[in-house]
Amino acid sequence: xxxxxxxxKDLILKIDEFFDNVDIGLLVFREGVKAYLxxxxxxxxxxxxxxxxxxxxxxxxxxxIENEMITHSILPQHRGEVSTLIDVLDEIIDTAKSTLNxxxxxxxxxxxxxxxxxxxxxxxxxxxxxxxxxxARAYFKSPYTVREKLLKVYYFESETDxxxxxxxxxxxxxxxxLDLAHKxxxxxxxxxxxxxxxxxxxxxxxxxxxAIKIVM
Amino acid sequence: xxxxxxxxxxxxxxxxxxxxxxxxxxxxxxxxxVSFRKAAFIASVFVILGAVIQGAGAAGTLGKLGAVNAVGGxxxxxxxxxxxxxxxxxxxxPVSTTQAIVGxxxxxxLFTGNQTDGRAMTQIVTTWISGPIIGxxxxxxxxxxxKTIKKNSSLHLIxxxxxxxxxxxxxxAFGAYSLGAxxxxxxxxxxxxxxxxxxxxxxxxxxxxxxQLFLLGGLAIAxxxxxxxxxxxxxxxxxxxxxxxxxxxxxxxxxALVLFIFSSSFLSNSFVRIGLPPIPMVPVxxxxxxxxxxxxxxxxxxxxxxxxxxxxxxxxxxxATPILSGLLAFISLFFVKNIFxxxxxxxxxLIKETTIQPISVTxxxxxxSNIMQYLILGLLVAGAVAVLYxxxxxxxxxxxxQKSEEKFWKNIK
Numbered sequence: 001x002x003x004x005x006x007x008x009k010d011l012i013l014k015i016d017e018f019f020d021n022v023d024i025g026l027l028v029f030r031e032g033v034k035a036y037l038x039x040x041x042x043x044x045x046x047x048x049x050x051x052x053x054x055x056x057x058x059x060x061x062x063x064x065i066e067n068e069m070i071t072h073s074i075l076p077q078h079r080g081e082v083s084t085l086i087d088v089l090d091e092i093i094d095t096a097k098s099t100l101n102x103x104x105x106x107x108x109x110x111x112x113x114x115x116x117x118x119x120x121x122x123x124x125x126x127x128x129x130x131x132x133x134x135x136a137r138a139y140f141k142s143p144y145t146v147r148e149k150l151l152k153v154y155y156f157e158s159e160t161d162x163x164x165x166x167x168x169x170x171x172x173x174x175x176x177x178l179d180l181a182h183k184x185x186x187x188x189x190x191x192x193x194x195x196x197x198x199x200x201x202x203x204x205x206x207x208x209x210x211a212i213k214i215v216m
Numbered sequence: 217x218x219x220x221x222x223x224x225x226x227x228x229x230x231x232x233x234x235x236x237x238x239x240x241x242x243x244x245x246x247x248x249x250v251s252f253r254k255a256a257f258i259a260s261v262f263v264i265l266g267a268v269i270q271g272a273g274a275a276g277t278l279g280k281l282g283a284v285n286a287v288g289g290x291x292x293x294x295x296x297x298x299x300x301x302x303x304x305x306x307x308x309x310p311v312s313t314t315q316a317i318v319g320x321x322x323x324x325x326l327f328t329g330n331q332t333d334g335r336a337m338t339q340i341v342t343t344w345i346s347g348p349i350i351g352x353x354x355x356x357x358x359x360x361x362x363k364t365i366k367k368n369s370s371l372h373l374i375x376x377x378x379x380x381x382x383x384x385x386x387x388x389a390f391g392a393y394s395l396g397a398x399x400x401x402x403x404x405x406x407x408x409x410x411x412x413x414x415x416x417x418x419x420x421x422x423x424x425x426x427x428q429l430f431l432l433g434g435l436a437i438a439x440x441x442x443x444x445x446x447x448x449x450x451x452x453x454x455x456x457x458x459x460x461x462x463x464x465x466x467x468x469x470x471x472a473l474v475l476f477i478f479s480s481s482f483l484s485n486s487f488v489r490i491g492l493p494p495i496p497m498v499p500v501x502x503x504x505x506x507x508x509x510x511x512x513x514x515x516x517x518x519x520x521x522x523x524x525x526x527x528x529x530x531x532x533x534x535x536a537t538p539i540l541s542g543l544l545a546f547i548s549l550f551f552v553k554n555i556f557x558x559x560x561x562x563x564x565x566l567i568k569e570t571t572i573q574p575i576s577v578t579x580x581x582x583x584x585s586n587i588m589q590y591l592i593l594g595l596l597v598a599g600a601v602a603v604l605y606x607x608x609x610x611x612x613x614x615x616x617x618q619k620s621e622e623k624f625w626k627n628i629k
Binding site: 142 | 247248249251367370371372373374375377378460461517617621625
């Protein structure tokens with residue numbers, strides 16, 4: 001029993017640490033994009049290194065959480081769903097890392113007139129991800145409040161869609177001075193930033209179903 | 217020879233262990249909250265404890281119904297009950313060991329010309345109906361309590377589940393104790409009037425004749441749990457697994473409480489002391505109480521989920537089991553008496569309300585008592601060896617797992 005007690009506490013701490021990693025990862029991602037748009041490459045590199053560290057830690061925690069849940073037969077009825085949730089959350093921090101890496105490798109040329117659009121898309125997308133974390137934590141502690149917390153995730157996801165659609169239209173219809181390759185590259189970067197909110201929505205759908213199941 | 221007659225009771229005990237232990241630990245094992253080995257070990261120990269400590273109450277009522285006063289009769293009655301359980305199970309009909317043994321005793325009464333005690337009969341039948349209903353009521357109340365605690369406590373889901381897991385083990389142990397206390401009467405009740413063994417002194421405590429029989433019966437139930445209940449537990453568990461883990465805990469607790477109530481003389485005496493009528497000490501079907509409890513939770517959640525066909529099947533089982541078992545007992549007793557020439561019992565005076573006639577075909581024969589003593593001691597030693605083996609096996613498994621874990625995480629880093 002003593003062994004099991006420690007396992008329970010360890011696992012709760014690991015899940016909390018995993019959520020912290022995703023949460024901080026999103027913060028660092030926001031700062032990284034801002035630094036890139038402000039052309040502060042030193043800060044940008046520092047943020048990339050930080051997000052890589054957080055992502056690698058999240059991966060380790062994910063493996064460890066899934067391993068412990070199986071070996072100690074914890075949450076046998078919800079284990080599959082919890083693993084999927086952690087997997088989708090891990091995809092969010094993976095996307096944050098890969099997007100910053102794309103900025104670093106491909107060095108997209110973002111016209112200063114688009115800075116505001118990029119910032120808005122990034123803010124809305126990151127907000128969707130950030131609003132997901134309290135909902136995911138609530139699933140474990142107060143499942144009755146999960147669904148109300150998810151409303152903000154859906155709101156920011158749809159905001160991200162709207163802003164990115166109007167930015168893409170602006171790039172392709174108004175910015176005649178850019179060649180097609182440049183336009184496509186910018187759209188590609190936008191869709192990458194958008195992926196964070198898409199994953200947040202995917203996790204929100206899953207969480208919503210999980211919460212109903214646990215409350216019933 | 218006389219000990220050979222006990223085999224039918226032991227067989228009945230074995231089948232009870234194989235089938236009914238699933239009512240106690242089925243949901244926990246099926247949902248993988250508790251490992252089968254741990255569940256089987258706990259259930260075995262507590263079934264034996266329940267049988268020896270508290271088995272006398274329900275056995276007394278069965279004795280009132282019909283005191284089978286010849287070992288040949290006890291053997292045949294227990295065997296027909298076991299065959300009925302086997303046949304009903306084979307044809308996938310809901311069956312209760314309790315109803316089978318009651319039917320067989322009535323068959324014996326009819327064959328030997330003994331009158332069936334109407335009061336005991338009424339008590340027993342009333343409990344068959346009230347058992348599942350009380351189970352349902354307990355389940356509703358307990359489920360409401362657990363749900364409220366879950367909603368208001370803000371416990372982390374993993375911690376809550378760990379409490380549920382511990383709860384399942386504790387409640388399962390209590391359930392196994394109650395099962396042993398209540399259902400041992402089905403297994404060994406018919407042998408009590410036929411056996412009169414010398415007291416067995418085990419140093420710390422002394423076992424009466426009935427307790428020695430209960431211990432043997434308890435060991436047979438434990439053997440049934442250890443050897444054959446795994447499949448039943450996993451099947452029952454996967455049927456109940458649609459219930460949440462807290463609902464599973466509630467079902468097991470409700471069932472344990474009902475079985476405990478109908479076998480606790482202390483509780484019954486307490487009722488009498490405060491001016492209430494005594495609780496009848498009657499063996500109850502654990503399966504039917506479990507179904508009652510599940511229906512209780514279903515009603516609480518809204519009656520839409522309830523399969524009313526199951527209710528019909530249970531009612532059919534209530535009627536069919538005692539009739540089939542009674543008929544089989546009557547026919548078997550005829551054959552045993554007239555073809556094999558074995559005494560199956562004789563007509564006695566109507567048994568009074570409060571006393572069980574101490575009619576016994578075996579006197580306190582020191583030879584039989586000695587054999588019994590060695591048998592019980594041998595089985596207890598074997599049990600202790602099995603416990604040690606289990607402990608070292610678990611320890612070895614844990615160490616091997618720990619080593620492989622360390623190796624894995626070393627490679628990952």
